[in-house]
Amino acid sequence: MILDEIAAYAAQRVAHAKELISPGELRETALKLPKGDLKFTKALQTDGMSLICEVKKASPSKGIISEEFPYLAIAEDYEAAGANCISCLTEPKWFLGSDDIFREIRSAVSTPMLRKDFTVDEYQLYEAKVLGADxxxxxxxxxxxxxxxxxxxxxxxxxxxxxxxxxxxxxxxSAVQAGAKIIGVNNRNLKNFTVDFSNAARLREKIPASALFVAESGVTVAADIARLKASGADAVLVGEALMKAPERRAALREFRRAAQ
Structure with missing residues (x-):
């Protein structure tokens, strides 16, 4: 299964990173930084449904999504058009992301940022903090x-x-038992990458009111946003639809109207 391959490769990446910077050193560096103020969480608690807009060059299911991939311009378009949060892929093999891309975007925008990667080791949490992730x-x-x-x-x-x-x-x-405060339901099956757009709506009632509910994957048009809002989603993560839009700002503004 592709998810297992991605996770195994993530473990290899972490092992290599630990050779360059020891876990103790990275943890010490992260803990010396100012404690985060949960900007990401707060951005999802606004009126209406929040939009998490994704920056990604490729995916296992779609291959190359953006040939040119002007990632700074993409992130700046998202911020200008009112994205509540920005998700940035750092997985390098299947999604063609990188920590460097994340750092550059972080330095260019003030919008709360999600480091989107496949976490298999606590080392990656400290990495995210040092990268400037929210x-x-x-x-x-x-x-x-x-x-x-x-x-x-x-x-x-x-x-x-x-x-x-x-x-x-x-x-x-499992997420509820662990104490998750933000629970996402992915409409994409990460084991075979098929999409069932009704998955998030169907599972909404399983998520407690005390947690924020994020619907992920499958959005293609503004009507999808409205449908997810009607199902009770607090936020929606949108990637490919915006990445492929000829006018990203206009597309995002249309999505934002549907989310209000």
Missing amino acids: AVLLICALLDTKTIERYLGICDTLGLSALVETHDETEIE
Whole structure:
């Protein structure tokens, strides 16, 4: 399964990174930084449905999404058109992302940023903090309940928000037990990358009112945004539709109108 391959490669990346900077050194550097103020979480608590807009060059299901990939211009367009948050892929093999891309975008925009990667080691949480991230992604399909709970504790210490991604009832139960405050439901099955747009709406009732609910993947038009809002989503993550839009700012403004 592709998710297993991505996770195995993430573990290799972490092992290599630890050879360059020891876990102790990275942790010390991260803890010396000012504690985060949960800007990402606060951005999802605004009136109307929030939009998390994604910067990504490629994906396992679609291949190359953006040939030219002017990532700074993309992020600046998102900020100018009113994105509540920006998600930036740093996975290098399948998504062609990088930490350097994240750093450059972070220095160019003030919008809260999610470091979107495949977290398999707590080392990556400290990496995210040092990169300037406001939030990290934790995927229930990769992490058991106790590990998610421990990672959430580290995030709390660093002042990072955590988007805990789920795909079904069992994973939502795990996220809730772990204490997740932001729970995403991915309409894309990460095991075979098929999309079922009704997944988020169907699982909405499983998520407690105390947690923020993020619908992920499958949005193509503004009507999809309106449909997810009607299902009770607090936020929606939109990637490919905006990446491929000929006029990103206009497309995002249209999505924002549908979210209000």
